[in-house]
Amino acid sequence: MEGKLLIFSAPSGAGKTTIVRHLLEKFPQLEFSVSACSRMPRNGEVNGKDYYFLTVDEFRNRIEKGEFVEWEEVYPGSYYGTLWSEVKRIWDKGHHVMFDVDVKGGVNLKRKFPNNSLAVFVMPPSIDELRERLLKRGTETEESLKVRIGKAQEEMTYANQFDYVLTNNQVETAFAEAERIVENFLLKKL
Structure with a gap:
């Protein structure tokens, strides 16, 4: 049986993951889809919980077999994607x-699931605010910050391809708005 899909996307630093974690706690009928990637696990990351860690060859082999719902080569030799088996596991x-x-x-x-999905774009209040949030993380160099901001500006041009744009000015307000749109979507008959 096909269920529904909630898709949250955003430029890095917009607060998407914080909102997603909140919604997963609030709605027990939602389950997080674990992505696959071709990079090595970072310290503390667990295979099958944080990501499904595959070698580049394993990833490419699974692409050839049609095992991915979607995938992307984010940087040369650096793949990320969603396995069909993960979606099926949750729907089952x-x-x-x-x-x-x-x-x-x-x-x-x-595009793959136009009728049973809700795609939400989490928009930062401004590029300046996004820069501040990324700086507060303490993980960026001046060069990586410049790259992330440039990528964020490009990604923000995709917002009109989503069903809903949620501007994250203040986290509690964003939580309430996200809860409302998710609840309405889950109640809607397809």
Whole structure:
């Protein structure tokens, strides 16, 4: 049985993951879709919980076999994607799939599931605010910050391809708005 899919995408630093975590706690019928990637696990990451960690060859082999709902080569030799087996696993439990994906992945998922998905673009209040949020993380160099801001500006041009644009000015307000749109979507008959 096909369930529904909730797709949350945003530029890095917009607050998407914080909103997704909140919604997963609020709605027990939602289950997080674990993405696959071709990079090595970072310290503390667990295979099957944070990502499905595959080698580049394994990833390419699975692409050839048609095992991905969507995938992207984000940087040369660096793949990310959603396995069909992950979506099926969640639907088989009678749950709805929650995606926390990059902007292009969100657009691809919406195209693949136009009738049973809700695609939400989490918009930062401004580029200046986004820069501040990324700086507060303490993980960016001046060069990586410049790259992320440039990518964010490009990603923001995709917002009109989503069903809903949620501006994250203040997290509690964003939580309430996200809850309302998710609740309305889950109640809607397809």
